[in-house]
Amino acid sequence: MKYKLTLTLLLFSTATFAQDSIFARRMVDTLTSKYFWGRGYTNDGMGKAGKFIAAEFKSYGLKPMSGKDFMQPFSFNVNTFPGKMEVSINGIALKPGRDFIVGPESxxxxASGNLVQKDSVTFIDAENKIILTVKNKLTWSVSQEAADYTSIEVDKKAIKQLPATISVNIENKFISNFKANNICGVVKGSAKPDSVIMITAHYxxxxxxxxxxxxxxANDNASGVSLLLSLAKYYAAHPQPYTIAFxxxxxxxxxxxxxxxxxxxxxxxxGNIKFLVNTDLAGTGEEGITVVNATxxxxxFELLKQINAQGNYLIKVSPRGKAANSDHYWFTEKGVPAFFFYTMGGIKAYHDVxxxxxxxxxxxxNSLFKLMTNFITALQQ
Known part of the structure; x- marks a missing residue:
């Protein structure tokens, strides 16, 4: 593709279709609410979130990518923790998420037992197969496997003495073939419908x-979904020469x-996807954005930087090379040109409560929205 960057393009305005932070805040508030329960594996959190996004797509006027349904079902194994989550150290009860996290594979x-110190941060209850680690920051994740031991990380600020005794009551449930759905919608192109610009985010x-x-x-990744929904709403009202897929x-x-x-x-x-833009961690931006696959x-990437400079949107657009750190990766591996951008600066909360x-x-x-719409316009030149 050849790209033309003109003053007209750079002055492209979305003022007639306001996409402001009120919409973003409402979406982030909604997606982070207790109802969606972290958009995960218990209380049907992920299922509820998927249905909500599909309903939003339909209300904007998007069409399913294939067939009559916005959902693309698939499944995978996952270890979950739906019930008891109790840990006491030295007889003091700790708060889940704030004072401790359980290893996702646990x-x-x-059980109750004594802890033996192995090093400055590791303590073992060998009889009950419990591994306790003292951490400066608690960061949780998801496991597709279940181990034959229990690991627990404790925030060092939550304990005043070295851990000597432990009491736990933790319930896990390993789910084979957990059912999930990708949510897939399109706005058909007016001139070249077989040419596709794809916008992605994980929900x-x-x-x-x-x-x-x-x-x-909230930041990971209700913020990215909010931006995607804002773009979906805009492009549903303003079809492009290319098909815009979400x-x-x-x-x-x-x-x-x-x-x-x-x-x-x-x-x-x-092969119809001419370019893909993946957004994750889109909730800050004081220090600009980093663009994976820029090199x-x-x-x-030069086009994106020119548009940013002309519009004075973000303080910095920083390059990064190839990385398997979000959903753009598998597309790149299949030969689809793709960027993944994430915002920099501001709050440091990540994978925590x-x-x-x-x-x-x-x-x-607002700056991200304008940068993305101008970039997508330029990709179609």
């Missing part, structure tokens, strides 16, 4: 750890599984 167990997060604690996932992937936190499944079972020919596609809507600034949301 087995469930109800899943970590879900719940026990029956009383969930991980809201993908919300499940299973990203479990190993970028939804995008892998789509690239192996595409609902549109991958792989230098012409498109503190990634909440009320502290997510969304202060560069």
């Amino acid at each position: 087995r469930g167990i109800k 899943d997060h970590l879900g719940g750890m026990g029956s009383a604690t969930y991980f809201p996932g 993908m919300c992937f499940a299973g990203e936190e479990a190993g970028i599984l939804g995008s892998k499944y789509f690239t192996e079972n595409p609902l549109i020919p991958l 792989v596609y230098p012409k498109q 503190f990634d909440v809507s009320k502290t997510l600034p969304l202060n560069k949301y």
Whole structure:
């Protein structure tokens, strides 16, 4: 493709179709609410979120990518924690998520025992197969496997003495073939419908750890889904020469599984995708954005930088090379040109219970929207 960057393009305005932070805040508030329970594996969190996004697509006027349904079902194994989540150290009860997290691969167990120190941060209850680690920061994740031991990480600020005794009551449930869905919609192109620009974001997060604690996932990735929905609403009202496709992937936190499944079972020919833009962690931006694959596609990256400079949107657009750190990766591996961008600066909450809507600034949301719409326009020149 040849790209033409003109003053007219750079002055392209979306003022007639306001996409402001009010919309973003409402979407992030919604997606991080207790109802969606961290968009994960218990309380049907991911299922509820997928249905919500599909309903949004339909209300905007998007069409399913294939058939009559916005859903692309797939499945994978996952270890979950739907019930008891109790840990006491030295007789003091700790708070799930804030004071401790359980290793995502852990087995469930109800036991009490003594801890033996192995090094400065590791303590073992060998009889009950419990490994306790003291950490400066707690960061949770998702496991596709279940181990024959239980690992627990404790925030060092939550304990005043070296751990000597432990009491746990943890319930896990390993689910084979957990059912998930990618959410897939399109706005058909007016001139070249077989040429596709794809916008993607993962909508899943970590879900719940026990029956009383969930991980809201405001920045990761309610922020990216909010931006995608804003773009979907805009392009539904303003069809482009190319088809604009929108993908919300499940299973990203479990190993970028939804995008892998789509690239192996595409609902549109991958060769028709002229460029893909993946957004994750889009809630800040004080220090600009980092663009993964910038060094792989230098012409498109230079175009993005020119548009940003002309519009004075973000303080910095930083390049990064290839990385398997989000849903763009499997498309790149299949030969689809793709960028993944994430915002820099601001809050540091990540994969923890503190990634909440009320502290997510969304202060560069409008700038990101304008940068993306101008970039997508330029890609069609």
